[in-house]
Amino acid sequence: xxxxxxxxxxxxxxxxxxxxxxxxxxxxxxxxxxxxxxxxxxxxxxxxxxxxxxx
Ligand SMILES: [Zn+2]
Numbered sequence: 001x002x003x004x005x006x007x008x009x010x011x012x013x014x015x016x017x018x019x020x021x022x023x024x025x026x027x028x029x030x031x032x033x034x035x036x037x038x039x040x041x042x043x044x045x046x047x048x049x050x051x052x053x054x055x
Pocket of ligand 1: 016017018021033
């Protein structure tokens with residue numbers, strides 16, 4: 001699985017393909033995607049690092 005890169009308002013974000021949250025740091029998007037695909041749920045410890053831009 002590879003996180004997706006997305007440009008929002010001129011800023012590069014990384015998207016978890018499982019839950020579609022956006023992260024400014026690739027490492028968190030990868031951790032989110034790992035967790036989401038394994039547990040089919042999000043980890044609050046990970047999603048708190050997500051960008052607010054997505055909502
Ligand atoms: Zn996720």
